[in-house]
Amino acid sequence: MRSARTPVDAPPPDTPRLELRGLRKYFASTGVLAVADVSFAVQPGEIVAIIGENGTGKSTLMNLLFGIHEPDAGEILVDGSPRTITNPQDAIAAGLGMVHQHFELVPSFTVAQNVLLGREPVGRGLYDDRAARAFVGTLAARSGLSIDVSRRAGDLPIGAQQRVEILKALAAEARTLIFDEPTAVLTPPEAEELLVLVHDLAATGRSILFISHKLPEVQAIADRIIVMRRGEIVTTLQRGEADQAELARLMVGREVEQPRMSSDASPQGTVLDLEGVRLPGHGGTGEASLSLRKGEVLGIAGVSGNGQDELIEAIAGLTPVEAGTVHLQGRDITGATPAAIRRAGLAHIAADRMAVGLNLQASLEENAAATAFRSPRFARRGVVRRRERRAFARRLIEDYEVRGSAPTRAVRTLSGGNLQKIVIGRELAGDPAVVLANQPTRGLDVGSIEFVHRTLLQACEAGVGVLLVSTELDEVLALSHRIAVMYQGRVIGPFAHDQIDRERIGRLMAAGEEAA
Amino acid sequence: MNVVADFLNSGIRMTTPILFAAIASLISARAGILNLAIESKVLLGSFTGILVAAWTGSPLAGVLAASLSGALIGAIMALAHRFEVDLVVLAIGLNILVLQLTVFLMRSFLGGVGTYKPDVSTLTPITVPLLGDLPFVGHLLNRWNVLVYAAFLLVGLLALWFRTRAGRHLLAVGEAPGAAASSGLPVARTQVLALIVAGAIAGLGGSFLSVGDLGMFTRNMSADRGWIGITAALLALNRPGLLIPAAGVFGLASAASIRLQQFDVPASLTQFLPQGAAFVALVLVGLRARSRGRFLQLWRSSSRIPLSRRRAPVPVDEAVSTTEVEPASAATTRTGPP
Numbered sequence: 001m002r003s004a005r006t007p008v009d010a011p012p013p014d015t016p017r018l019e020l021r022g023l024r025k026y027f028a029s030t031g032v033l034a035v036a037d038v039s040f041a042v043q044p045g046e047i048v049a050i051i052g053e054n055g056t057g058k059s060t061l062m063n064l065l066f067g068i069h070e071p072d073a074g075e076i077l078v079d080g081s082p083r084t085i086t087n088p089q090d091a092i093a094a095g096l097g098m099v100h101q102h103f104e105l106v107p108s109f110t111v112a113q114n115v116l117l118g119r120e121p122v123g124r125g126l127y128d129d130r131a132a133r134a135f136v137g138t139l140a141a142r143s144g145l146s147i148d149v150s151r152r153a154g155d156l157p158i159g160a161q162q163r164v165e166i167l168k169a170l171a172a173e174a175r176t177l178i179f180d181e182p183t184a185v186l187t188p189p190e191a192e193e194l195l196v197l198v199h200d201l202a203a204t205g206r207s208i209l210f211i212s213h214k215l216p217e218v219q220a221i222a223d224r225i226i227v228m229r230r231g232e233i234v235t236t237l238q239r240g241e242a243d244q245a246e247l248a249r250l251m252v253g254r255e256v257e258q259p260r261m262s263s264d265a266s267p268q269g270t271v272l273d274l275e276g277v278r279l280p281g282h283g284g285t286g287e288a289s290l291s292l293r294k295g296e297v298l299g300i301a302g303v304s305g306n307g308q309d310e311l312i313e314a315i316a317g318l319t320p321v322e323a324g325t326v327h328l329q330g331r332d333i334t335g336a337t338p339a340a341i342r343r344a345g346l347a348h349i350a351a352d353r354m355a356v357g358l359n360l361q362a363s364l365e366e367n368a369a370a371t372a373f374r375s376p377r378f379a380r381r382g383v384v385r386r387r388e389r390r391a392f393a394r395r396l397i398e399d400y401e402v403r404g405s406a407p408t409r410a411v412r413t414l415s416g417g418n419l420q421k422i423v424i425g426r427e428l429a430g431d432p433a434v435v436l437a438n439q440p441t442r443g444l445d446v447g448s449i450e451f452v453h454r455t456l457l458q459a460c461e462a463g464v465g466v467l468l469v470s471t472e473l474d475e476v477l478a479l480s481h482r483i484a485v486m487y488q489g490r491v492i493g494p495f496a497h498d499q500i501d502r503e504r505i506g507r508l509m510a511a512g513e514e515a516a
Numbered sequence: 517m518n519v520v521a522d523f524l525n526s527g528i529r530m531t532t533p534i535l536f537a538a539i540a541s542l543i544s545a546r547a548g549i550l551n552l553a554i555e556s557k558v559l560l561g562s563f564t565g566i567l568v569a570a571w572t573g574s575p576l577a578g579v580l581a582a583s584l585s586g587a588l589i590g591a592i593m594a595l596a597h598r599f600e601v602d603l604v605v606l607a608i609g610l611n612i613l614v615l616q617l618t619v620f621l622m623r624s625f626l627g628g629v630g631t632y633k634p635d636v637s638t639l640t641p642i643t644v645p646l647l648g649d650l651p652f653v654g655h656l657l658n659r660w661n662v663l664v665y666a667a668f669l670l671v672g673l674l675a676l677w678f679r680t681r682a683g684r685h686l687l688a689v690g691e692a693p694g695a696a697a698s699s700g701l702p703v704a705r706t707q708v709l710a711l712i713v714a715g716a717i718a719g720l721g722g723s724f725l726s727v728g729d730l731g732m733f734t735r736n737m738s739a740d741r742g743w744i745g746i747t748a749a750l751l752a753l754n755r756p757g758l759l760i761p762a763a764g765v766f767g768l769a770s771a772a773s774i775r776l777q778q779f780d781v782p783a784s785l786t787q788f789l790p791q792g793a794a795f796v797a798l799v800l801v802g803l804r805a806r807s808r809g810r811f812l813q814l815w816r817s818s819s820r821i822p823l824s825r826r827r828a829p830v831p832v833d834e835a836v837s838t839t840e841v842e843p844a845s846a847a848t849t850r851t852g853p854p
Contacts, residue, residue, distance in 0.1 A: 105695050
């Protein structure tokens with residue numbers, strides 16, 4: 001289905017392309033045995049998926065392969081011969097190519113300049129951009145990757161940035177490509193495109209290591225699935241050997257189910273009321289009005305970028321409202337400061353937990369008290385009550401099962417699931433009347449998603465009003481008593497859960513109105 | 517006519533040390549390092565320069581030593597950087613240390629109280645063939661010492677160097693160290709070299725003040741030229757092509773502050789001119805950053821995505837397929853990197 005591609009050389013017969021023997025990595029600083037005695041082999045042209053929950057050692061394993069960490073024990077064999085990999089250069093020389101989860105691109109450089117960084121063509125002593133563009137253009141065409149090689153990497157959409165990463169690995173003549181959760185940042189169509197591409201790359205004899213915790217795509221693409229839990233390989237399955245429920249059970253180590261809202265709840269009394277709110281950046285296209293009741297989950301579906309972030313930020317006081325009013329428990333909070341709005345009973349689970357929800361450089365206890373640092377509970381006459389704060393952090397760690405952490409440790413070492421647990425624990429601790437949950441499960445694994453869903457529903461049963469924004473329709477459908485759709489800055493609905501189905505929501509998301 | 521020529525002449529003289537400092541700042545900034553110790557490098561350069569020139573009797577040896585002393589401070593910063601010391605704090609310490617150290621050494625060993633004026637000649641002016649024959653500019657551009665020509669030449673070399681492999685690697689290291697490292701570039705080594713070279717260049721600027729121009733050293737001889745150099749580099753948006761005009765603005769402002777004193781303008785006012793120009797320049801750079809939404813990004817969610825892209829309309833076909841994704845845990849839609 002795609003244009004001709006260059007096959008790569010095969011290793012000697014009966015030799016795997018890449019073999020890991022007894023790899024082990026212990027982090028003394030955190031006391032975590034991230035990778036414990038991992039061995040497996042990848043054949044040429046084979047797609048091996050490694051699945052596991054967040055913080056289970058998958059990424060550490062890849063960092064060992066790419067020379068970002070050094071293993072404490074074990075060896076890495078490429079084409080049958082042992083290789084010492086102590087830095088990315090060694091890994092590149094060994095024919096390993098990494099497609100990072102967080103793209104490693106120079107934003108002001110063009111696609112061609114990024115792809116050939118470190119191996120630039122030179123003419124008369126100067127960097128030869130024309131030759132670079134020609135080379136990368138040919139490479140992209142031959143590999144079936146469509147991309148404009150002279151555009152700046154920083155201007156590209158996320159999916160195209162990922163193609164640049166893949167081109168980088170191909171330009172370095174990688175025979176083994178490692179994808180670290182490649183679809184986590186992609187839109188569904190982009191993700192589908194990537195899976196086709198990965199499949200095609202394997203068909204040319206390249207070996208693929210595909211790390212993910214998304215079971216459907218793993219099932220769709222992998223020849224073999226390695227399940228990891230707490231640094232160890234739990235089991236290895238051939239394609240089609242297990243269904244998704246089974247995979248999820250193996251990954252998490254117990255049965256996983258999707259919690260659902262109970263439909264016999266009877267929400268009463270409005271806690272949050274938006275009237276004719278006009279959002280910045282969607283000038284004139286529409287006004288958002290909605291009211292959230294006590295003890296209900298109001299789900300807002302919609303394709304990302306239709307004003308959901310602006311809506312949440314407007315309610316939380318982070319973005320000015322251009323017109324309209326916002327009432328929280330009957331009080332007008334339009335234009336109030338974020339701190340005042342929080343004091344009035346609002347909690348905010350931000351979409352970007354790394355940049356907005358948490359301060360990654362600060363300790364867990366500092367983060368846990370970040371939204372209440374002025375309250376008498378954590379401060380007396382402006383002086384921090386450390387003992388109280390630490391006790392609170394300890395209880396949060398215990399109640400929310402934040403594995404492998406301590407109150408004084410910087411949170412940047414924690415996995416996505418654990419970070420989100422800290423955010424949610426902190427936000428719910430203040431007995432809010434309203435919780436804004438913006439993409440609360442983005443990038444989380446199956447077990448953590450279940451935990452977040454259950455926690456939100458518990459809060460709702462306790463009488464909190466939850467405004468859930470999600471681009472995952474299944475999430476909205478499972479949790480929400482009422483469902484609204486956002487389209488171009490406008491809120492459509494809400495509709496009662498039993499008055500709307502998936503197809504109708506889909507139409508509203510796509511076009512903003514129903515076909516006649 | 518004569519007044520204008522004199523003014524421009526003194527402008528070039530004032531621009532030279534600022535230009536050296538600006539080059540040093542630009543190289544550091546492009547390597548991804550905020551180098552605030554340039555003032556100390558300039559000052560130490562001017563002190564070492566005149567001292568070694570007096571010892572050896574050769575102004576050129578003084579220039580060389582000044583450059584090495586600047587490189588030494590650069591090396592100290594590079595070492596500290598490898599141990600993850602905060603370079604801003606270190607720079608504050610270095611600036612204070614060098615200021616007091618030069619005063620201490622001058623008083624204790626050189627017998628000078630406020631100034632040290634050894635019996636040594638300054639750098640000789642170079643007569644460039646043919647250049648002097650040009651009308652007006654020929655007179656203006658000719659018969660400067662080697663450091664003046666070197667400063668302007670260095671800017672051109674720098675612009676050219678950014679188009680070589682090594683130069684592009686420096687730009688990559690400075691802008692995206694993670695990307696550079698994953699492409700196999702030696703990030704730490706590049707930054708170390710940049711700091712040392714920047715120090716050497718700032719040291720040259722210092723030597724111009726003492727060995728190249730006045731033939732003496734005075735307390736705090738650098739007089740904020742390091743800081744003004746940093747400002748000039750900022751004003752030039754860290755682009756070599758804009759560096760000479762940017763440094764020239766400050767050089768001319770300095771020249772003007774001297775000229776104006778002849779017209780009975782109070783010295784306390786005129787001396788404010790270069791720093792005043794720096795203030796205005798920084799406001800301009802700040803406004804530019806704000807107009808690009810950089811300040812807003814500090815607190816907006818999805819802060820690592822340019823604002824323009826956050827609001828990009830989503831094509832309808834993309835929207836439809838979102839609804840078609842079947843399983844519960846399937847896909848997350850992009851609004852930003854997780």
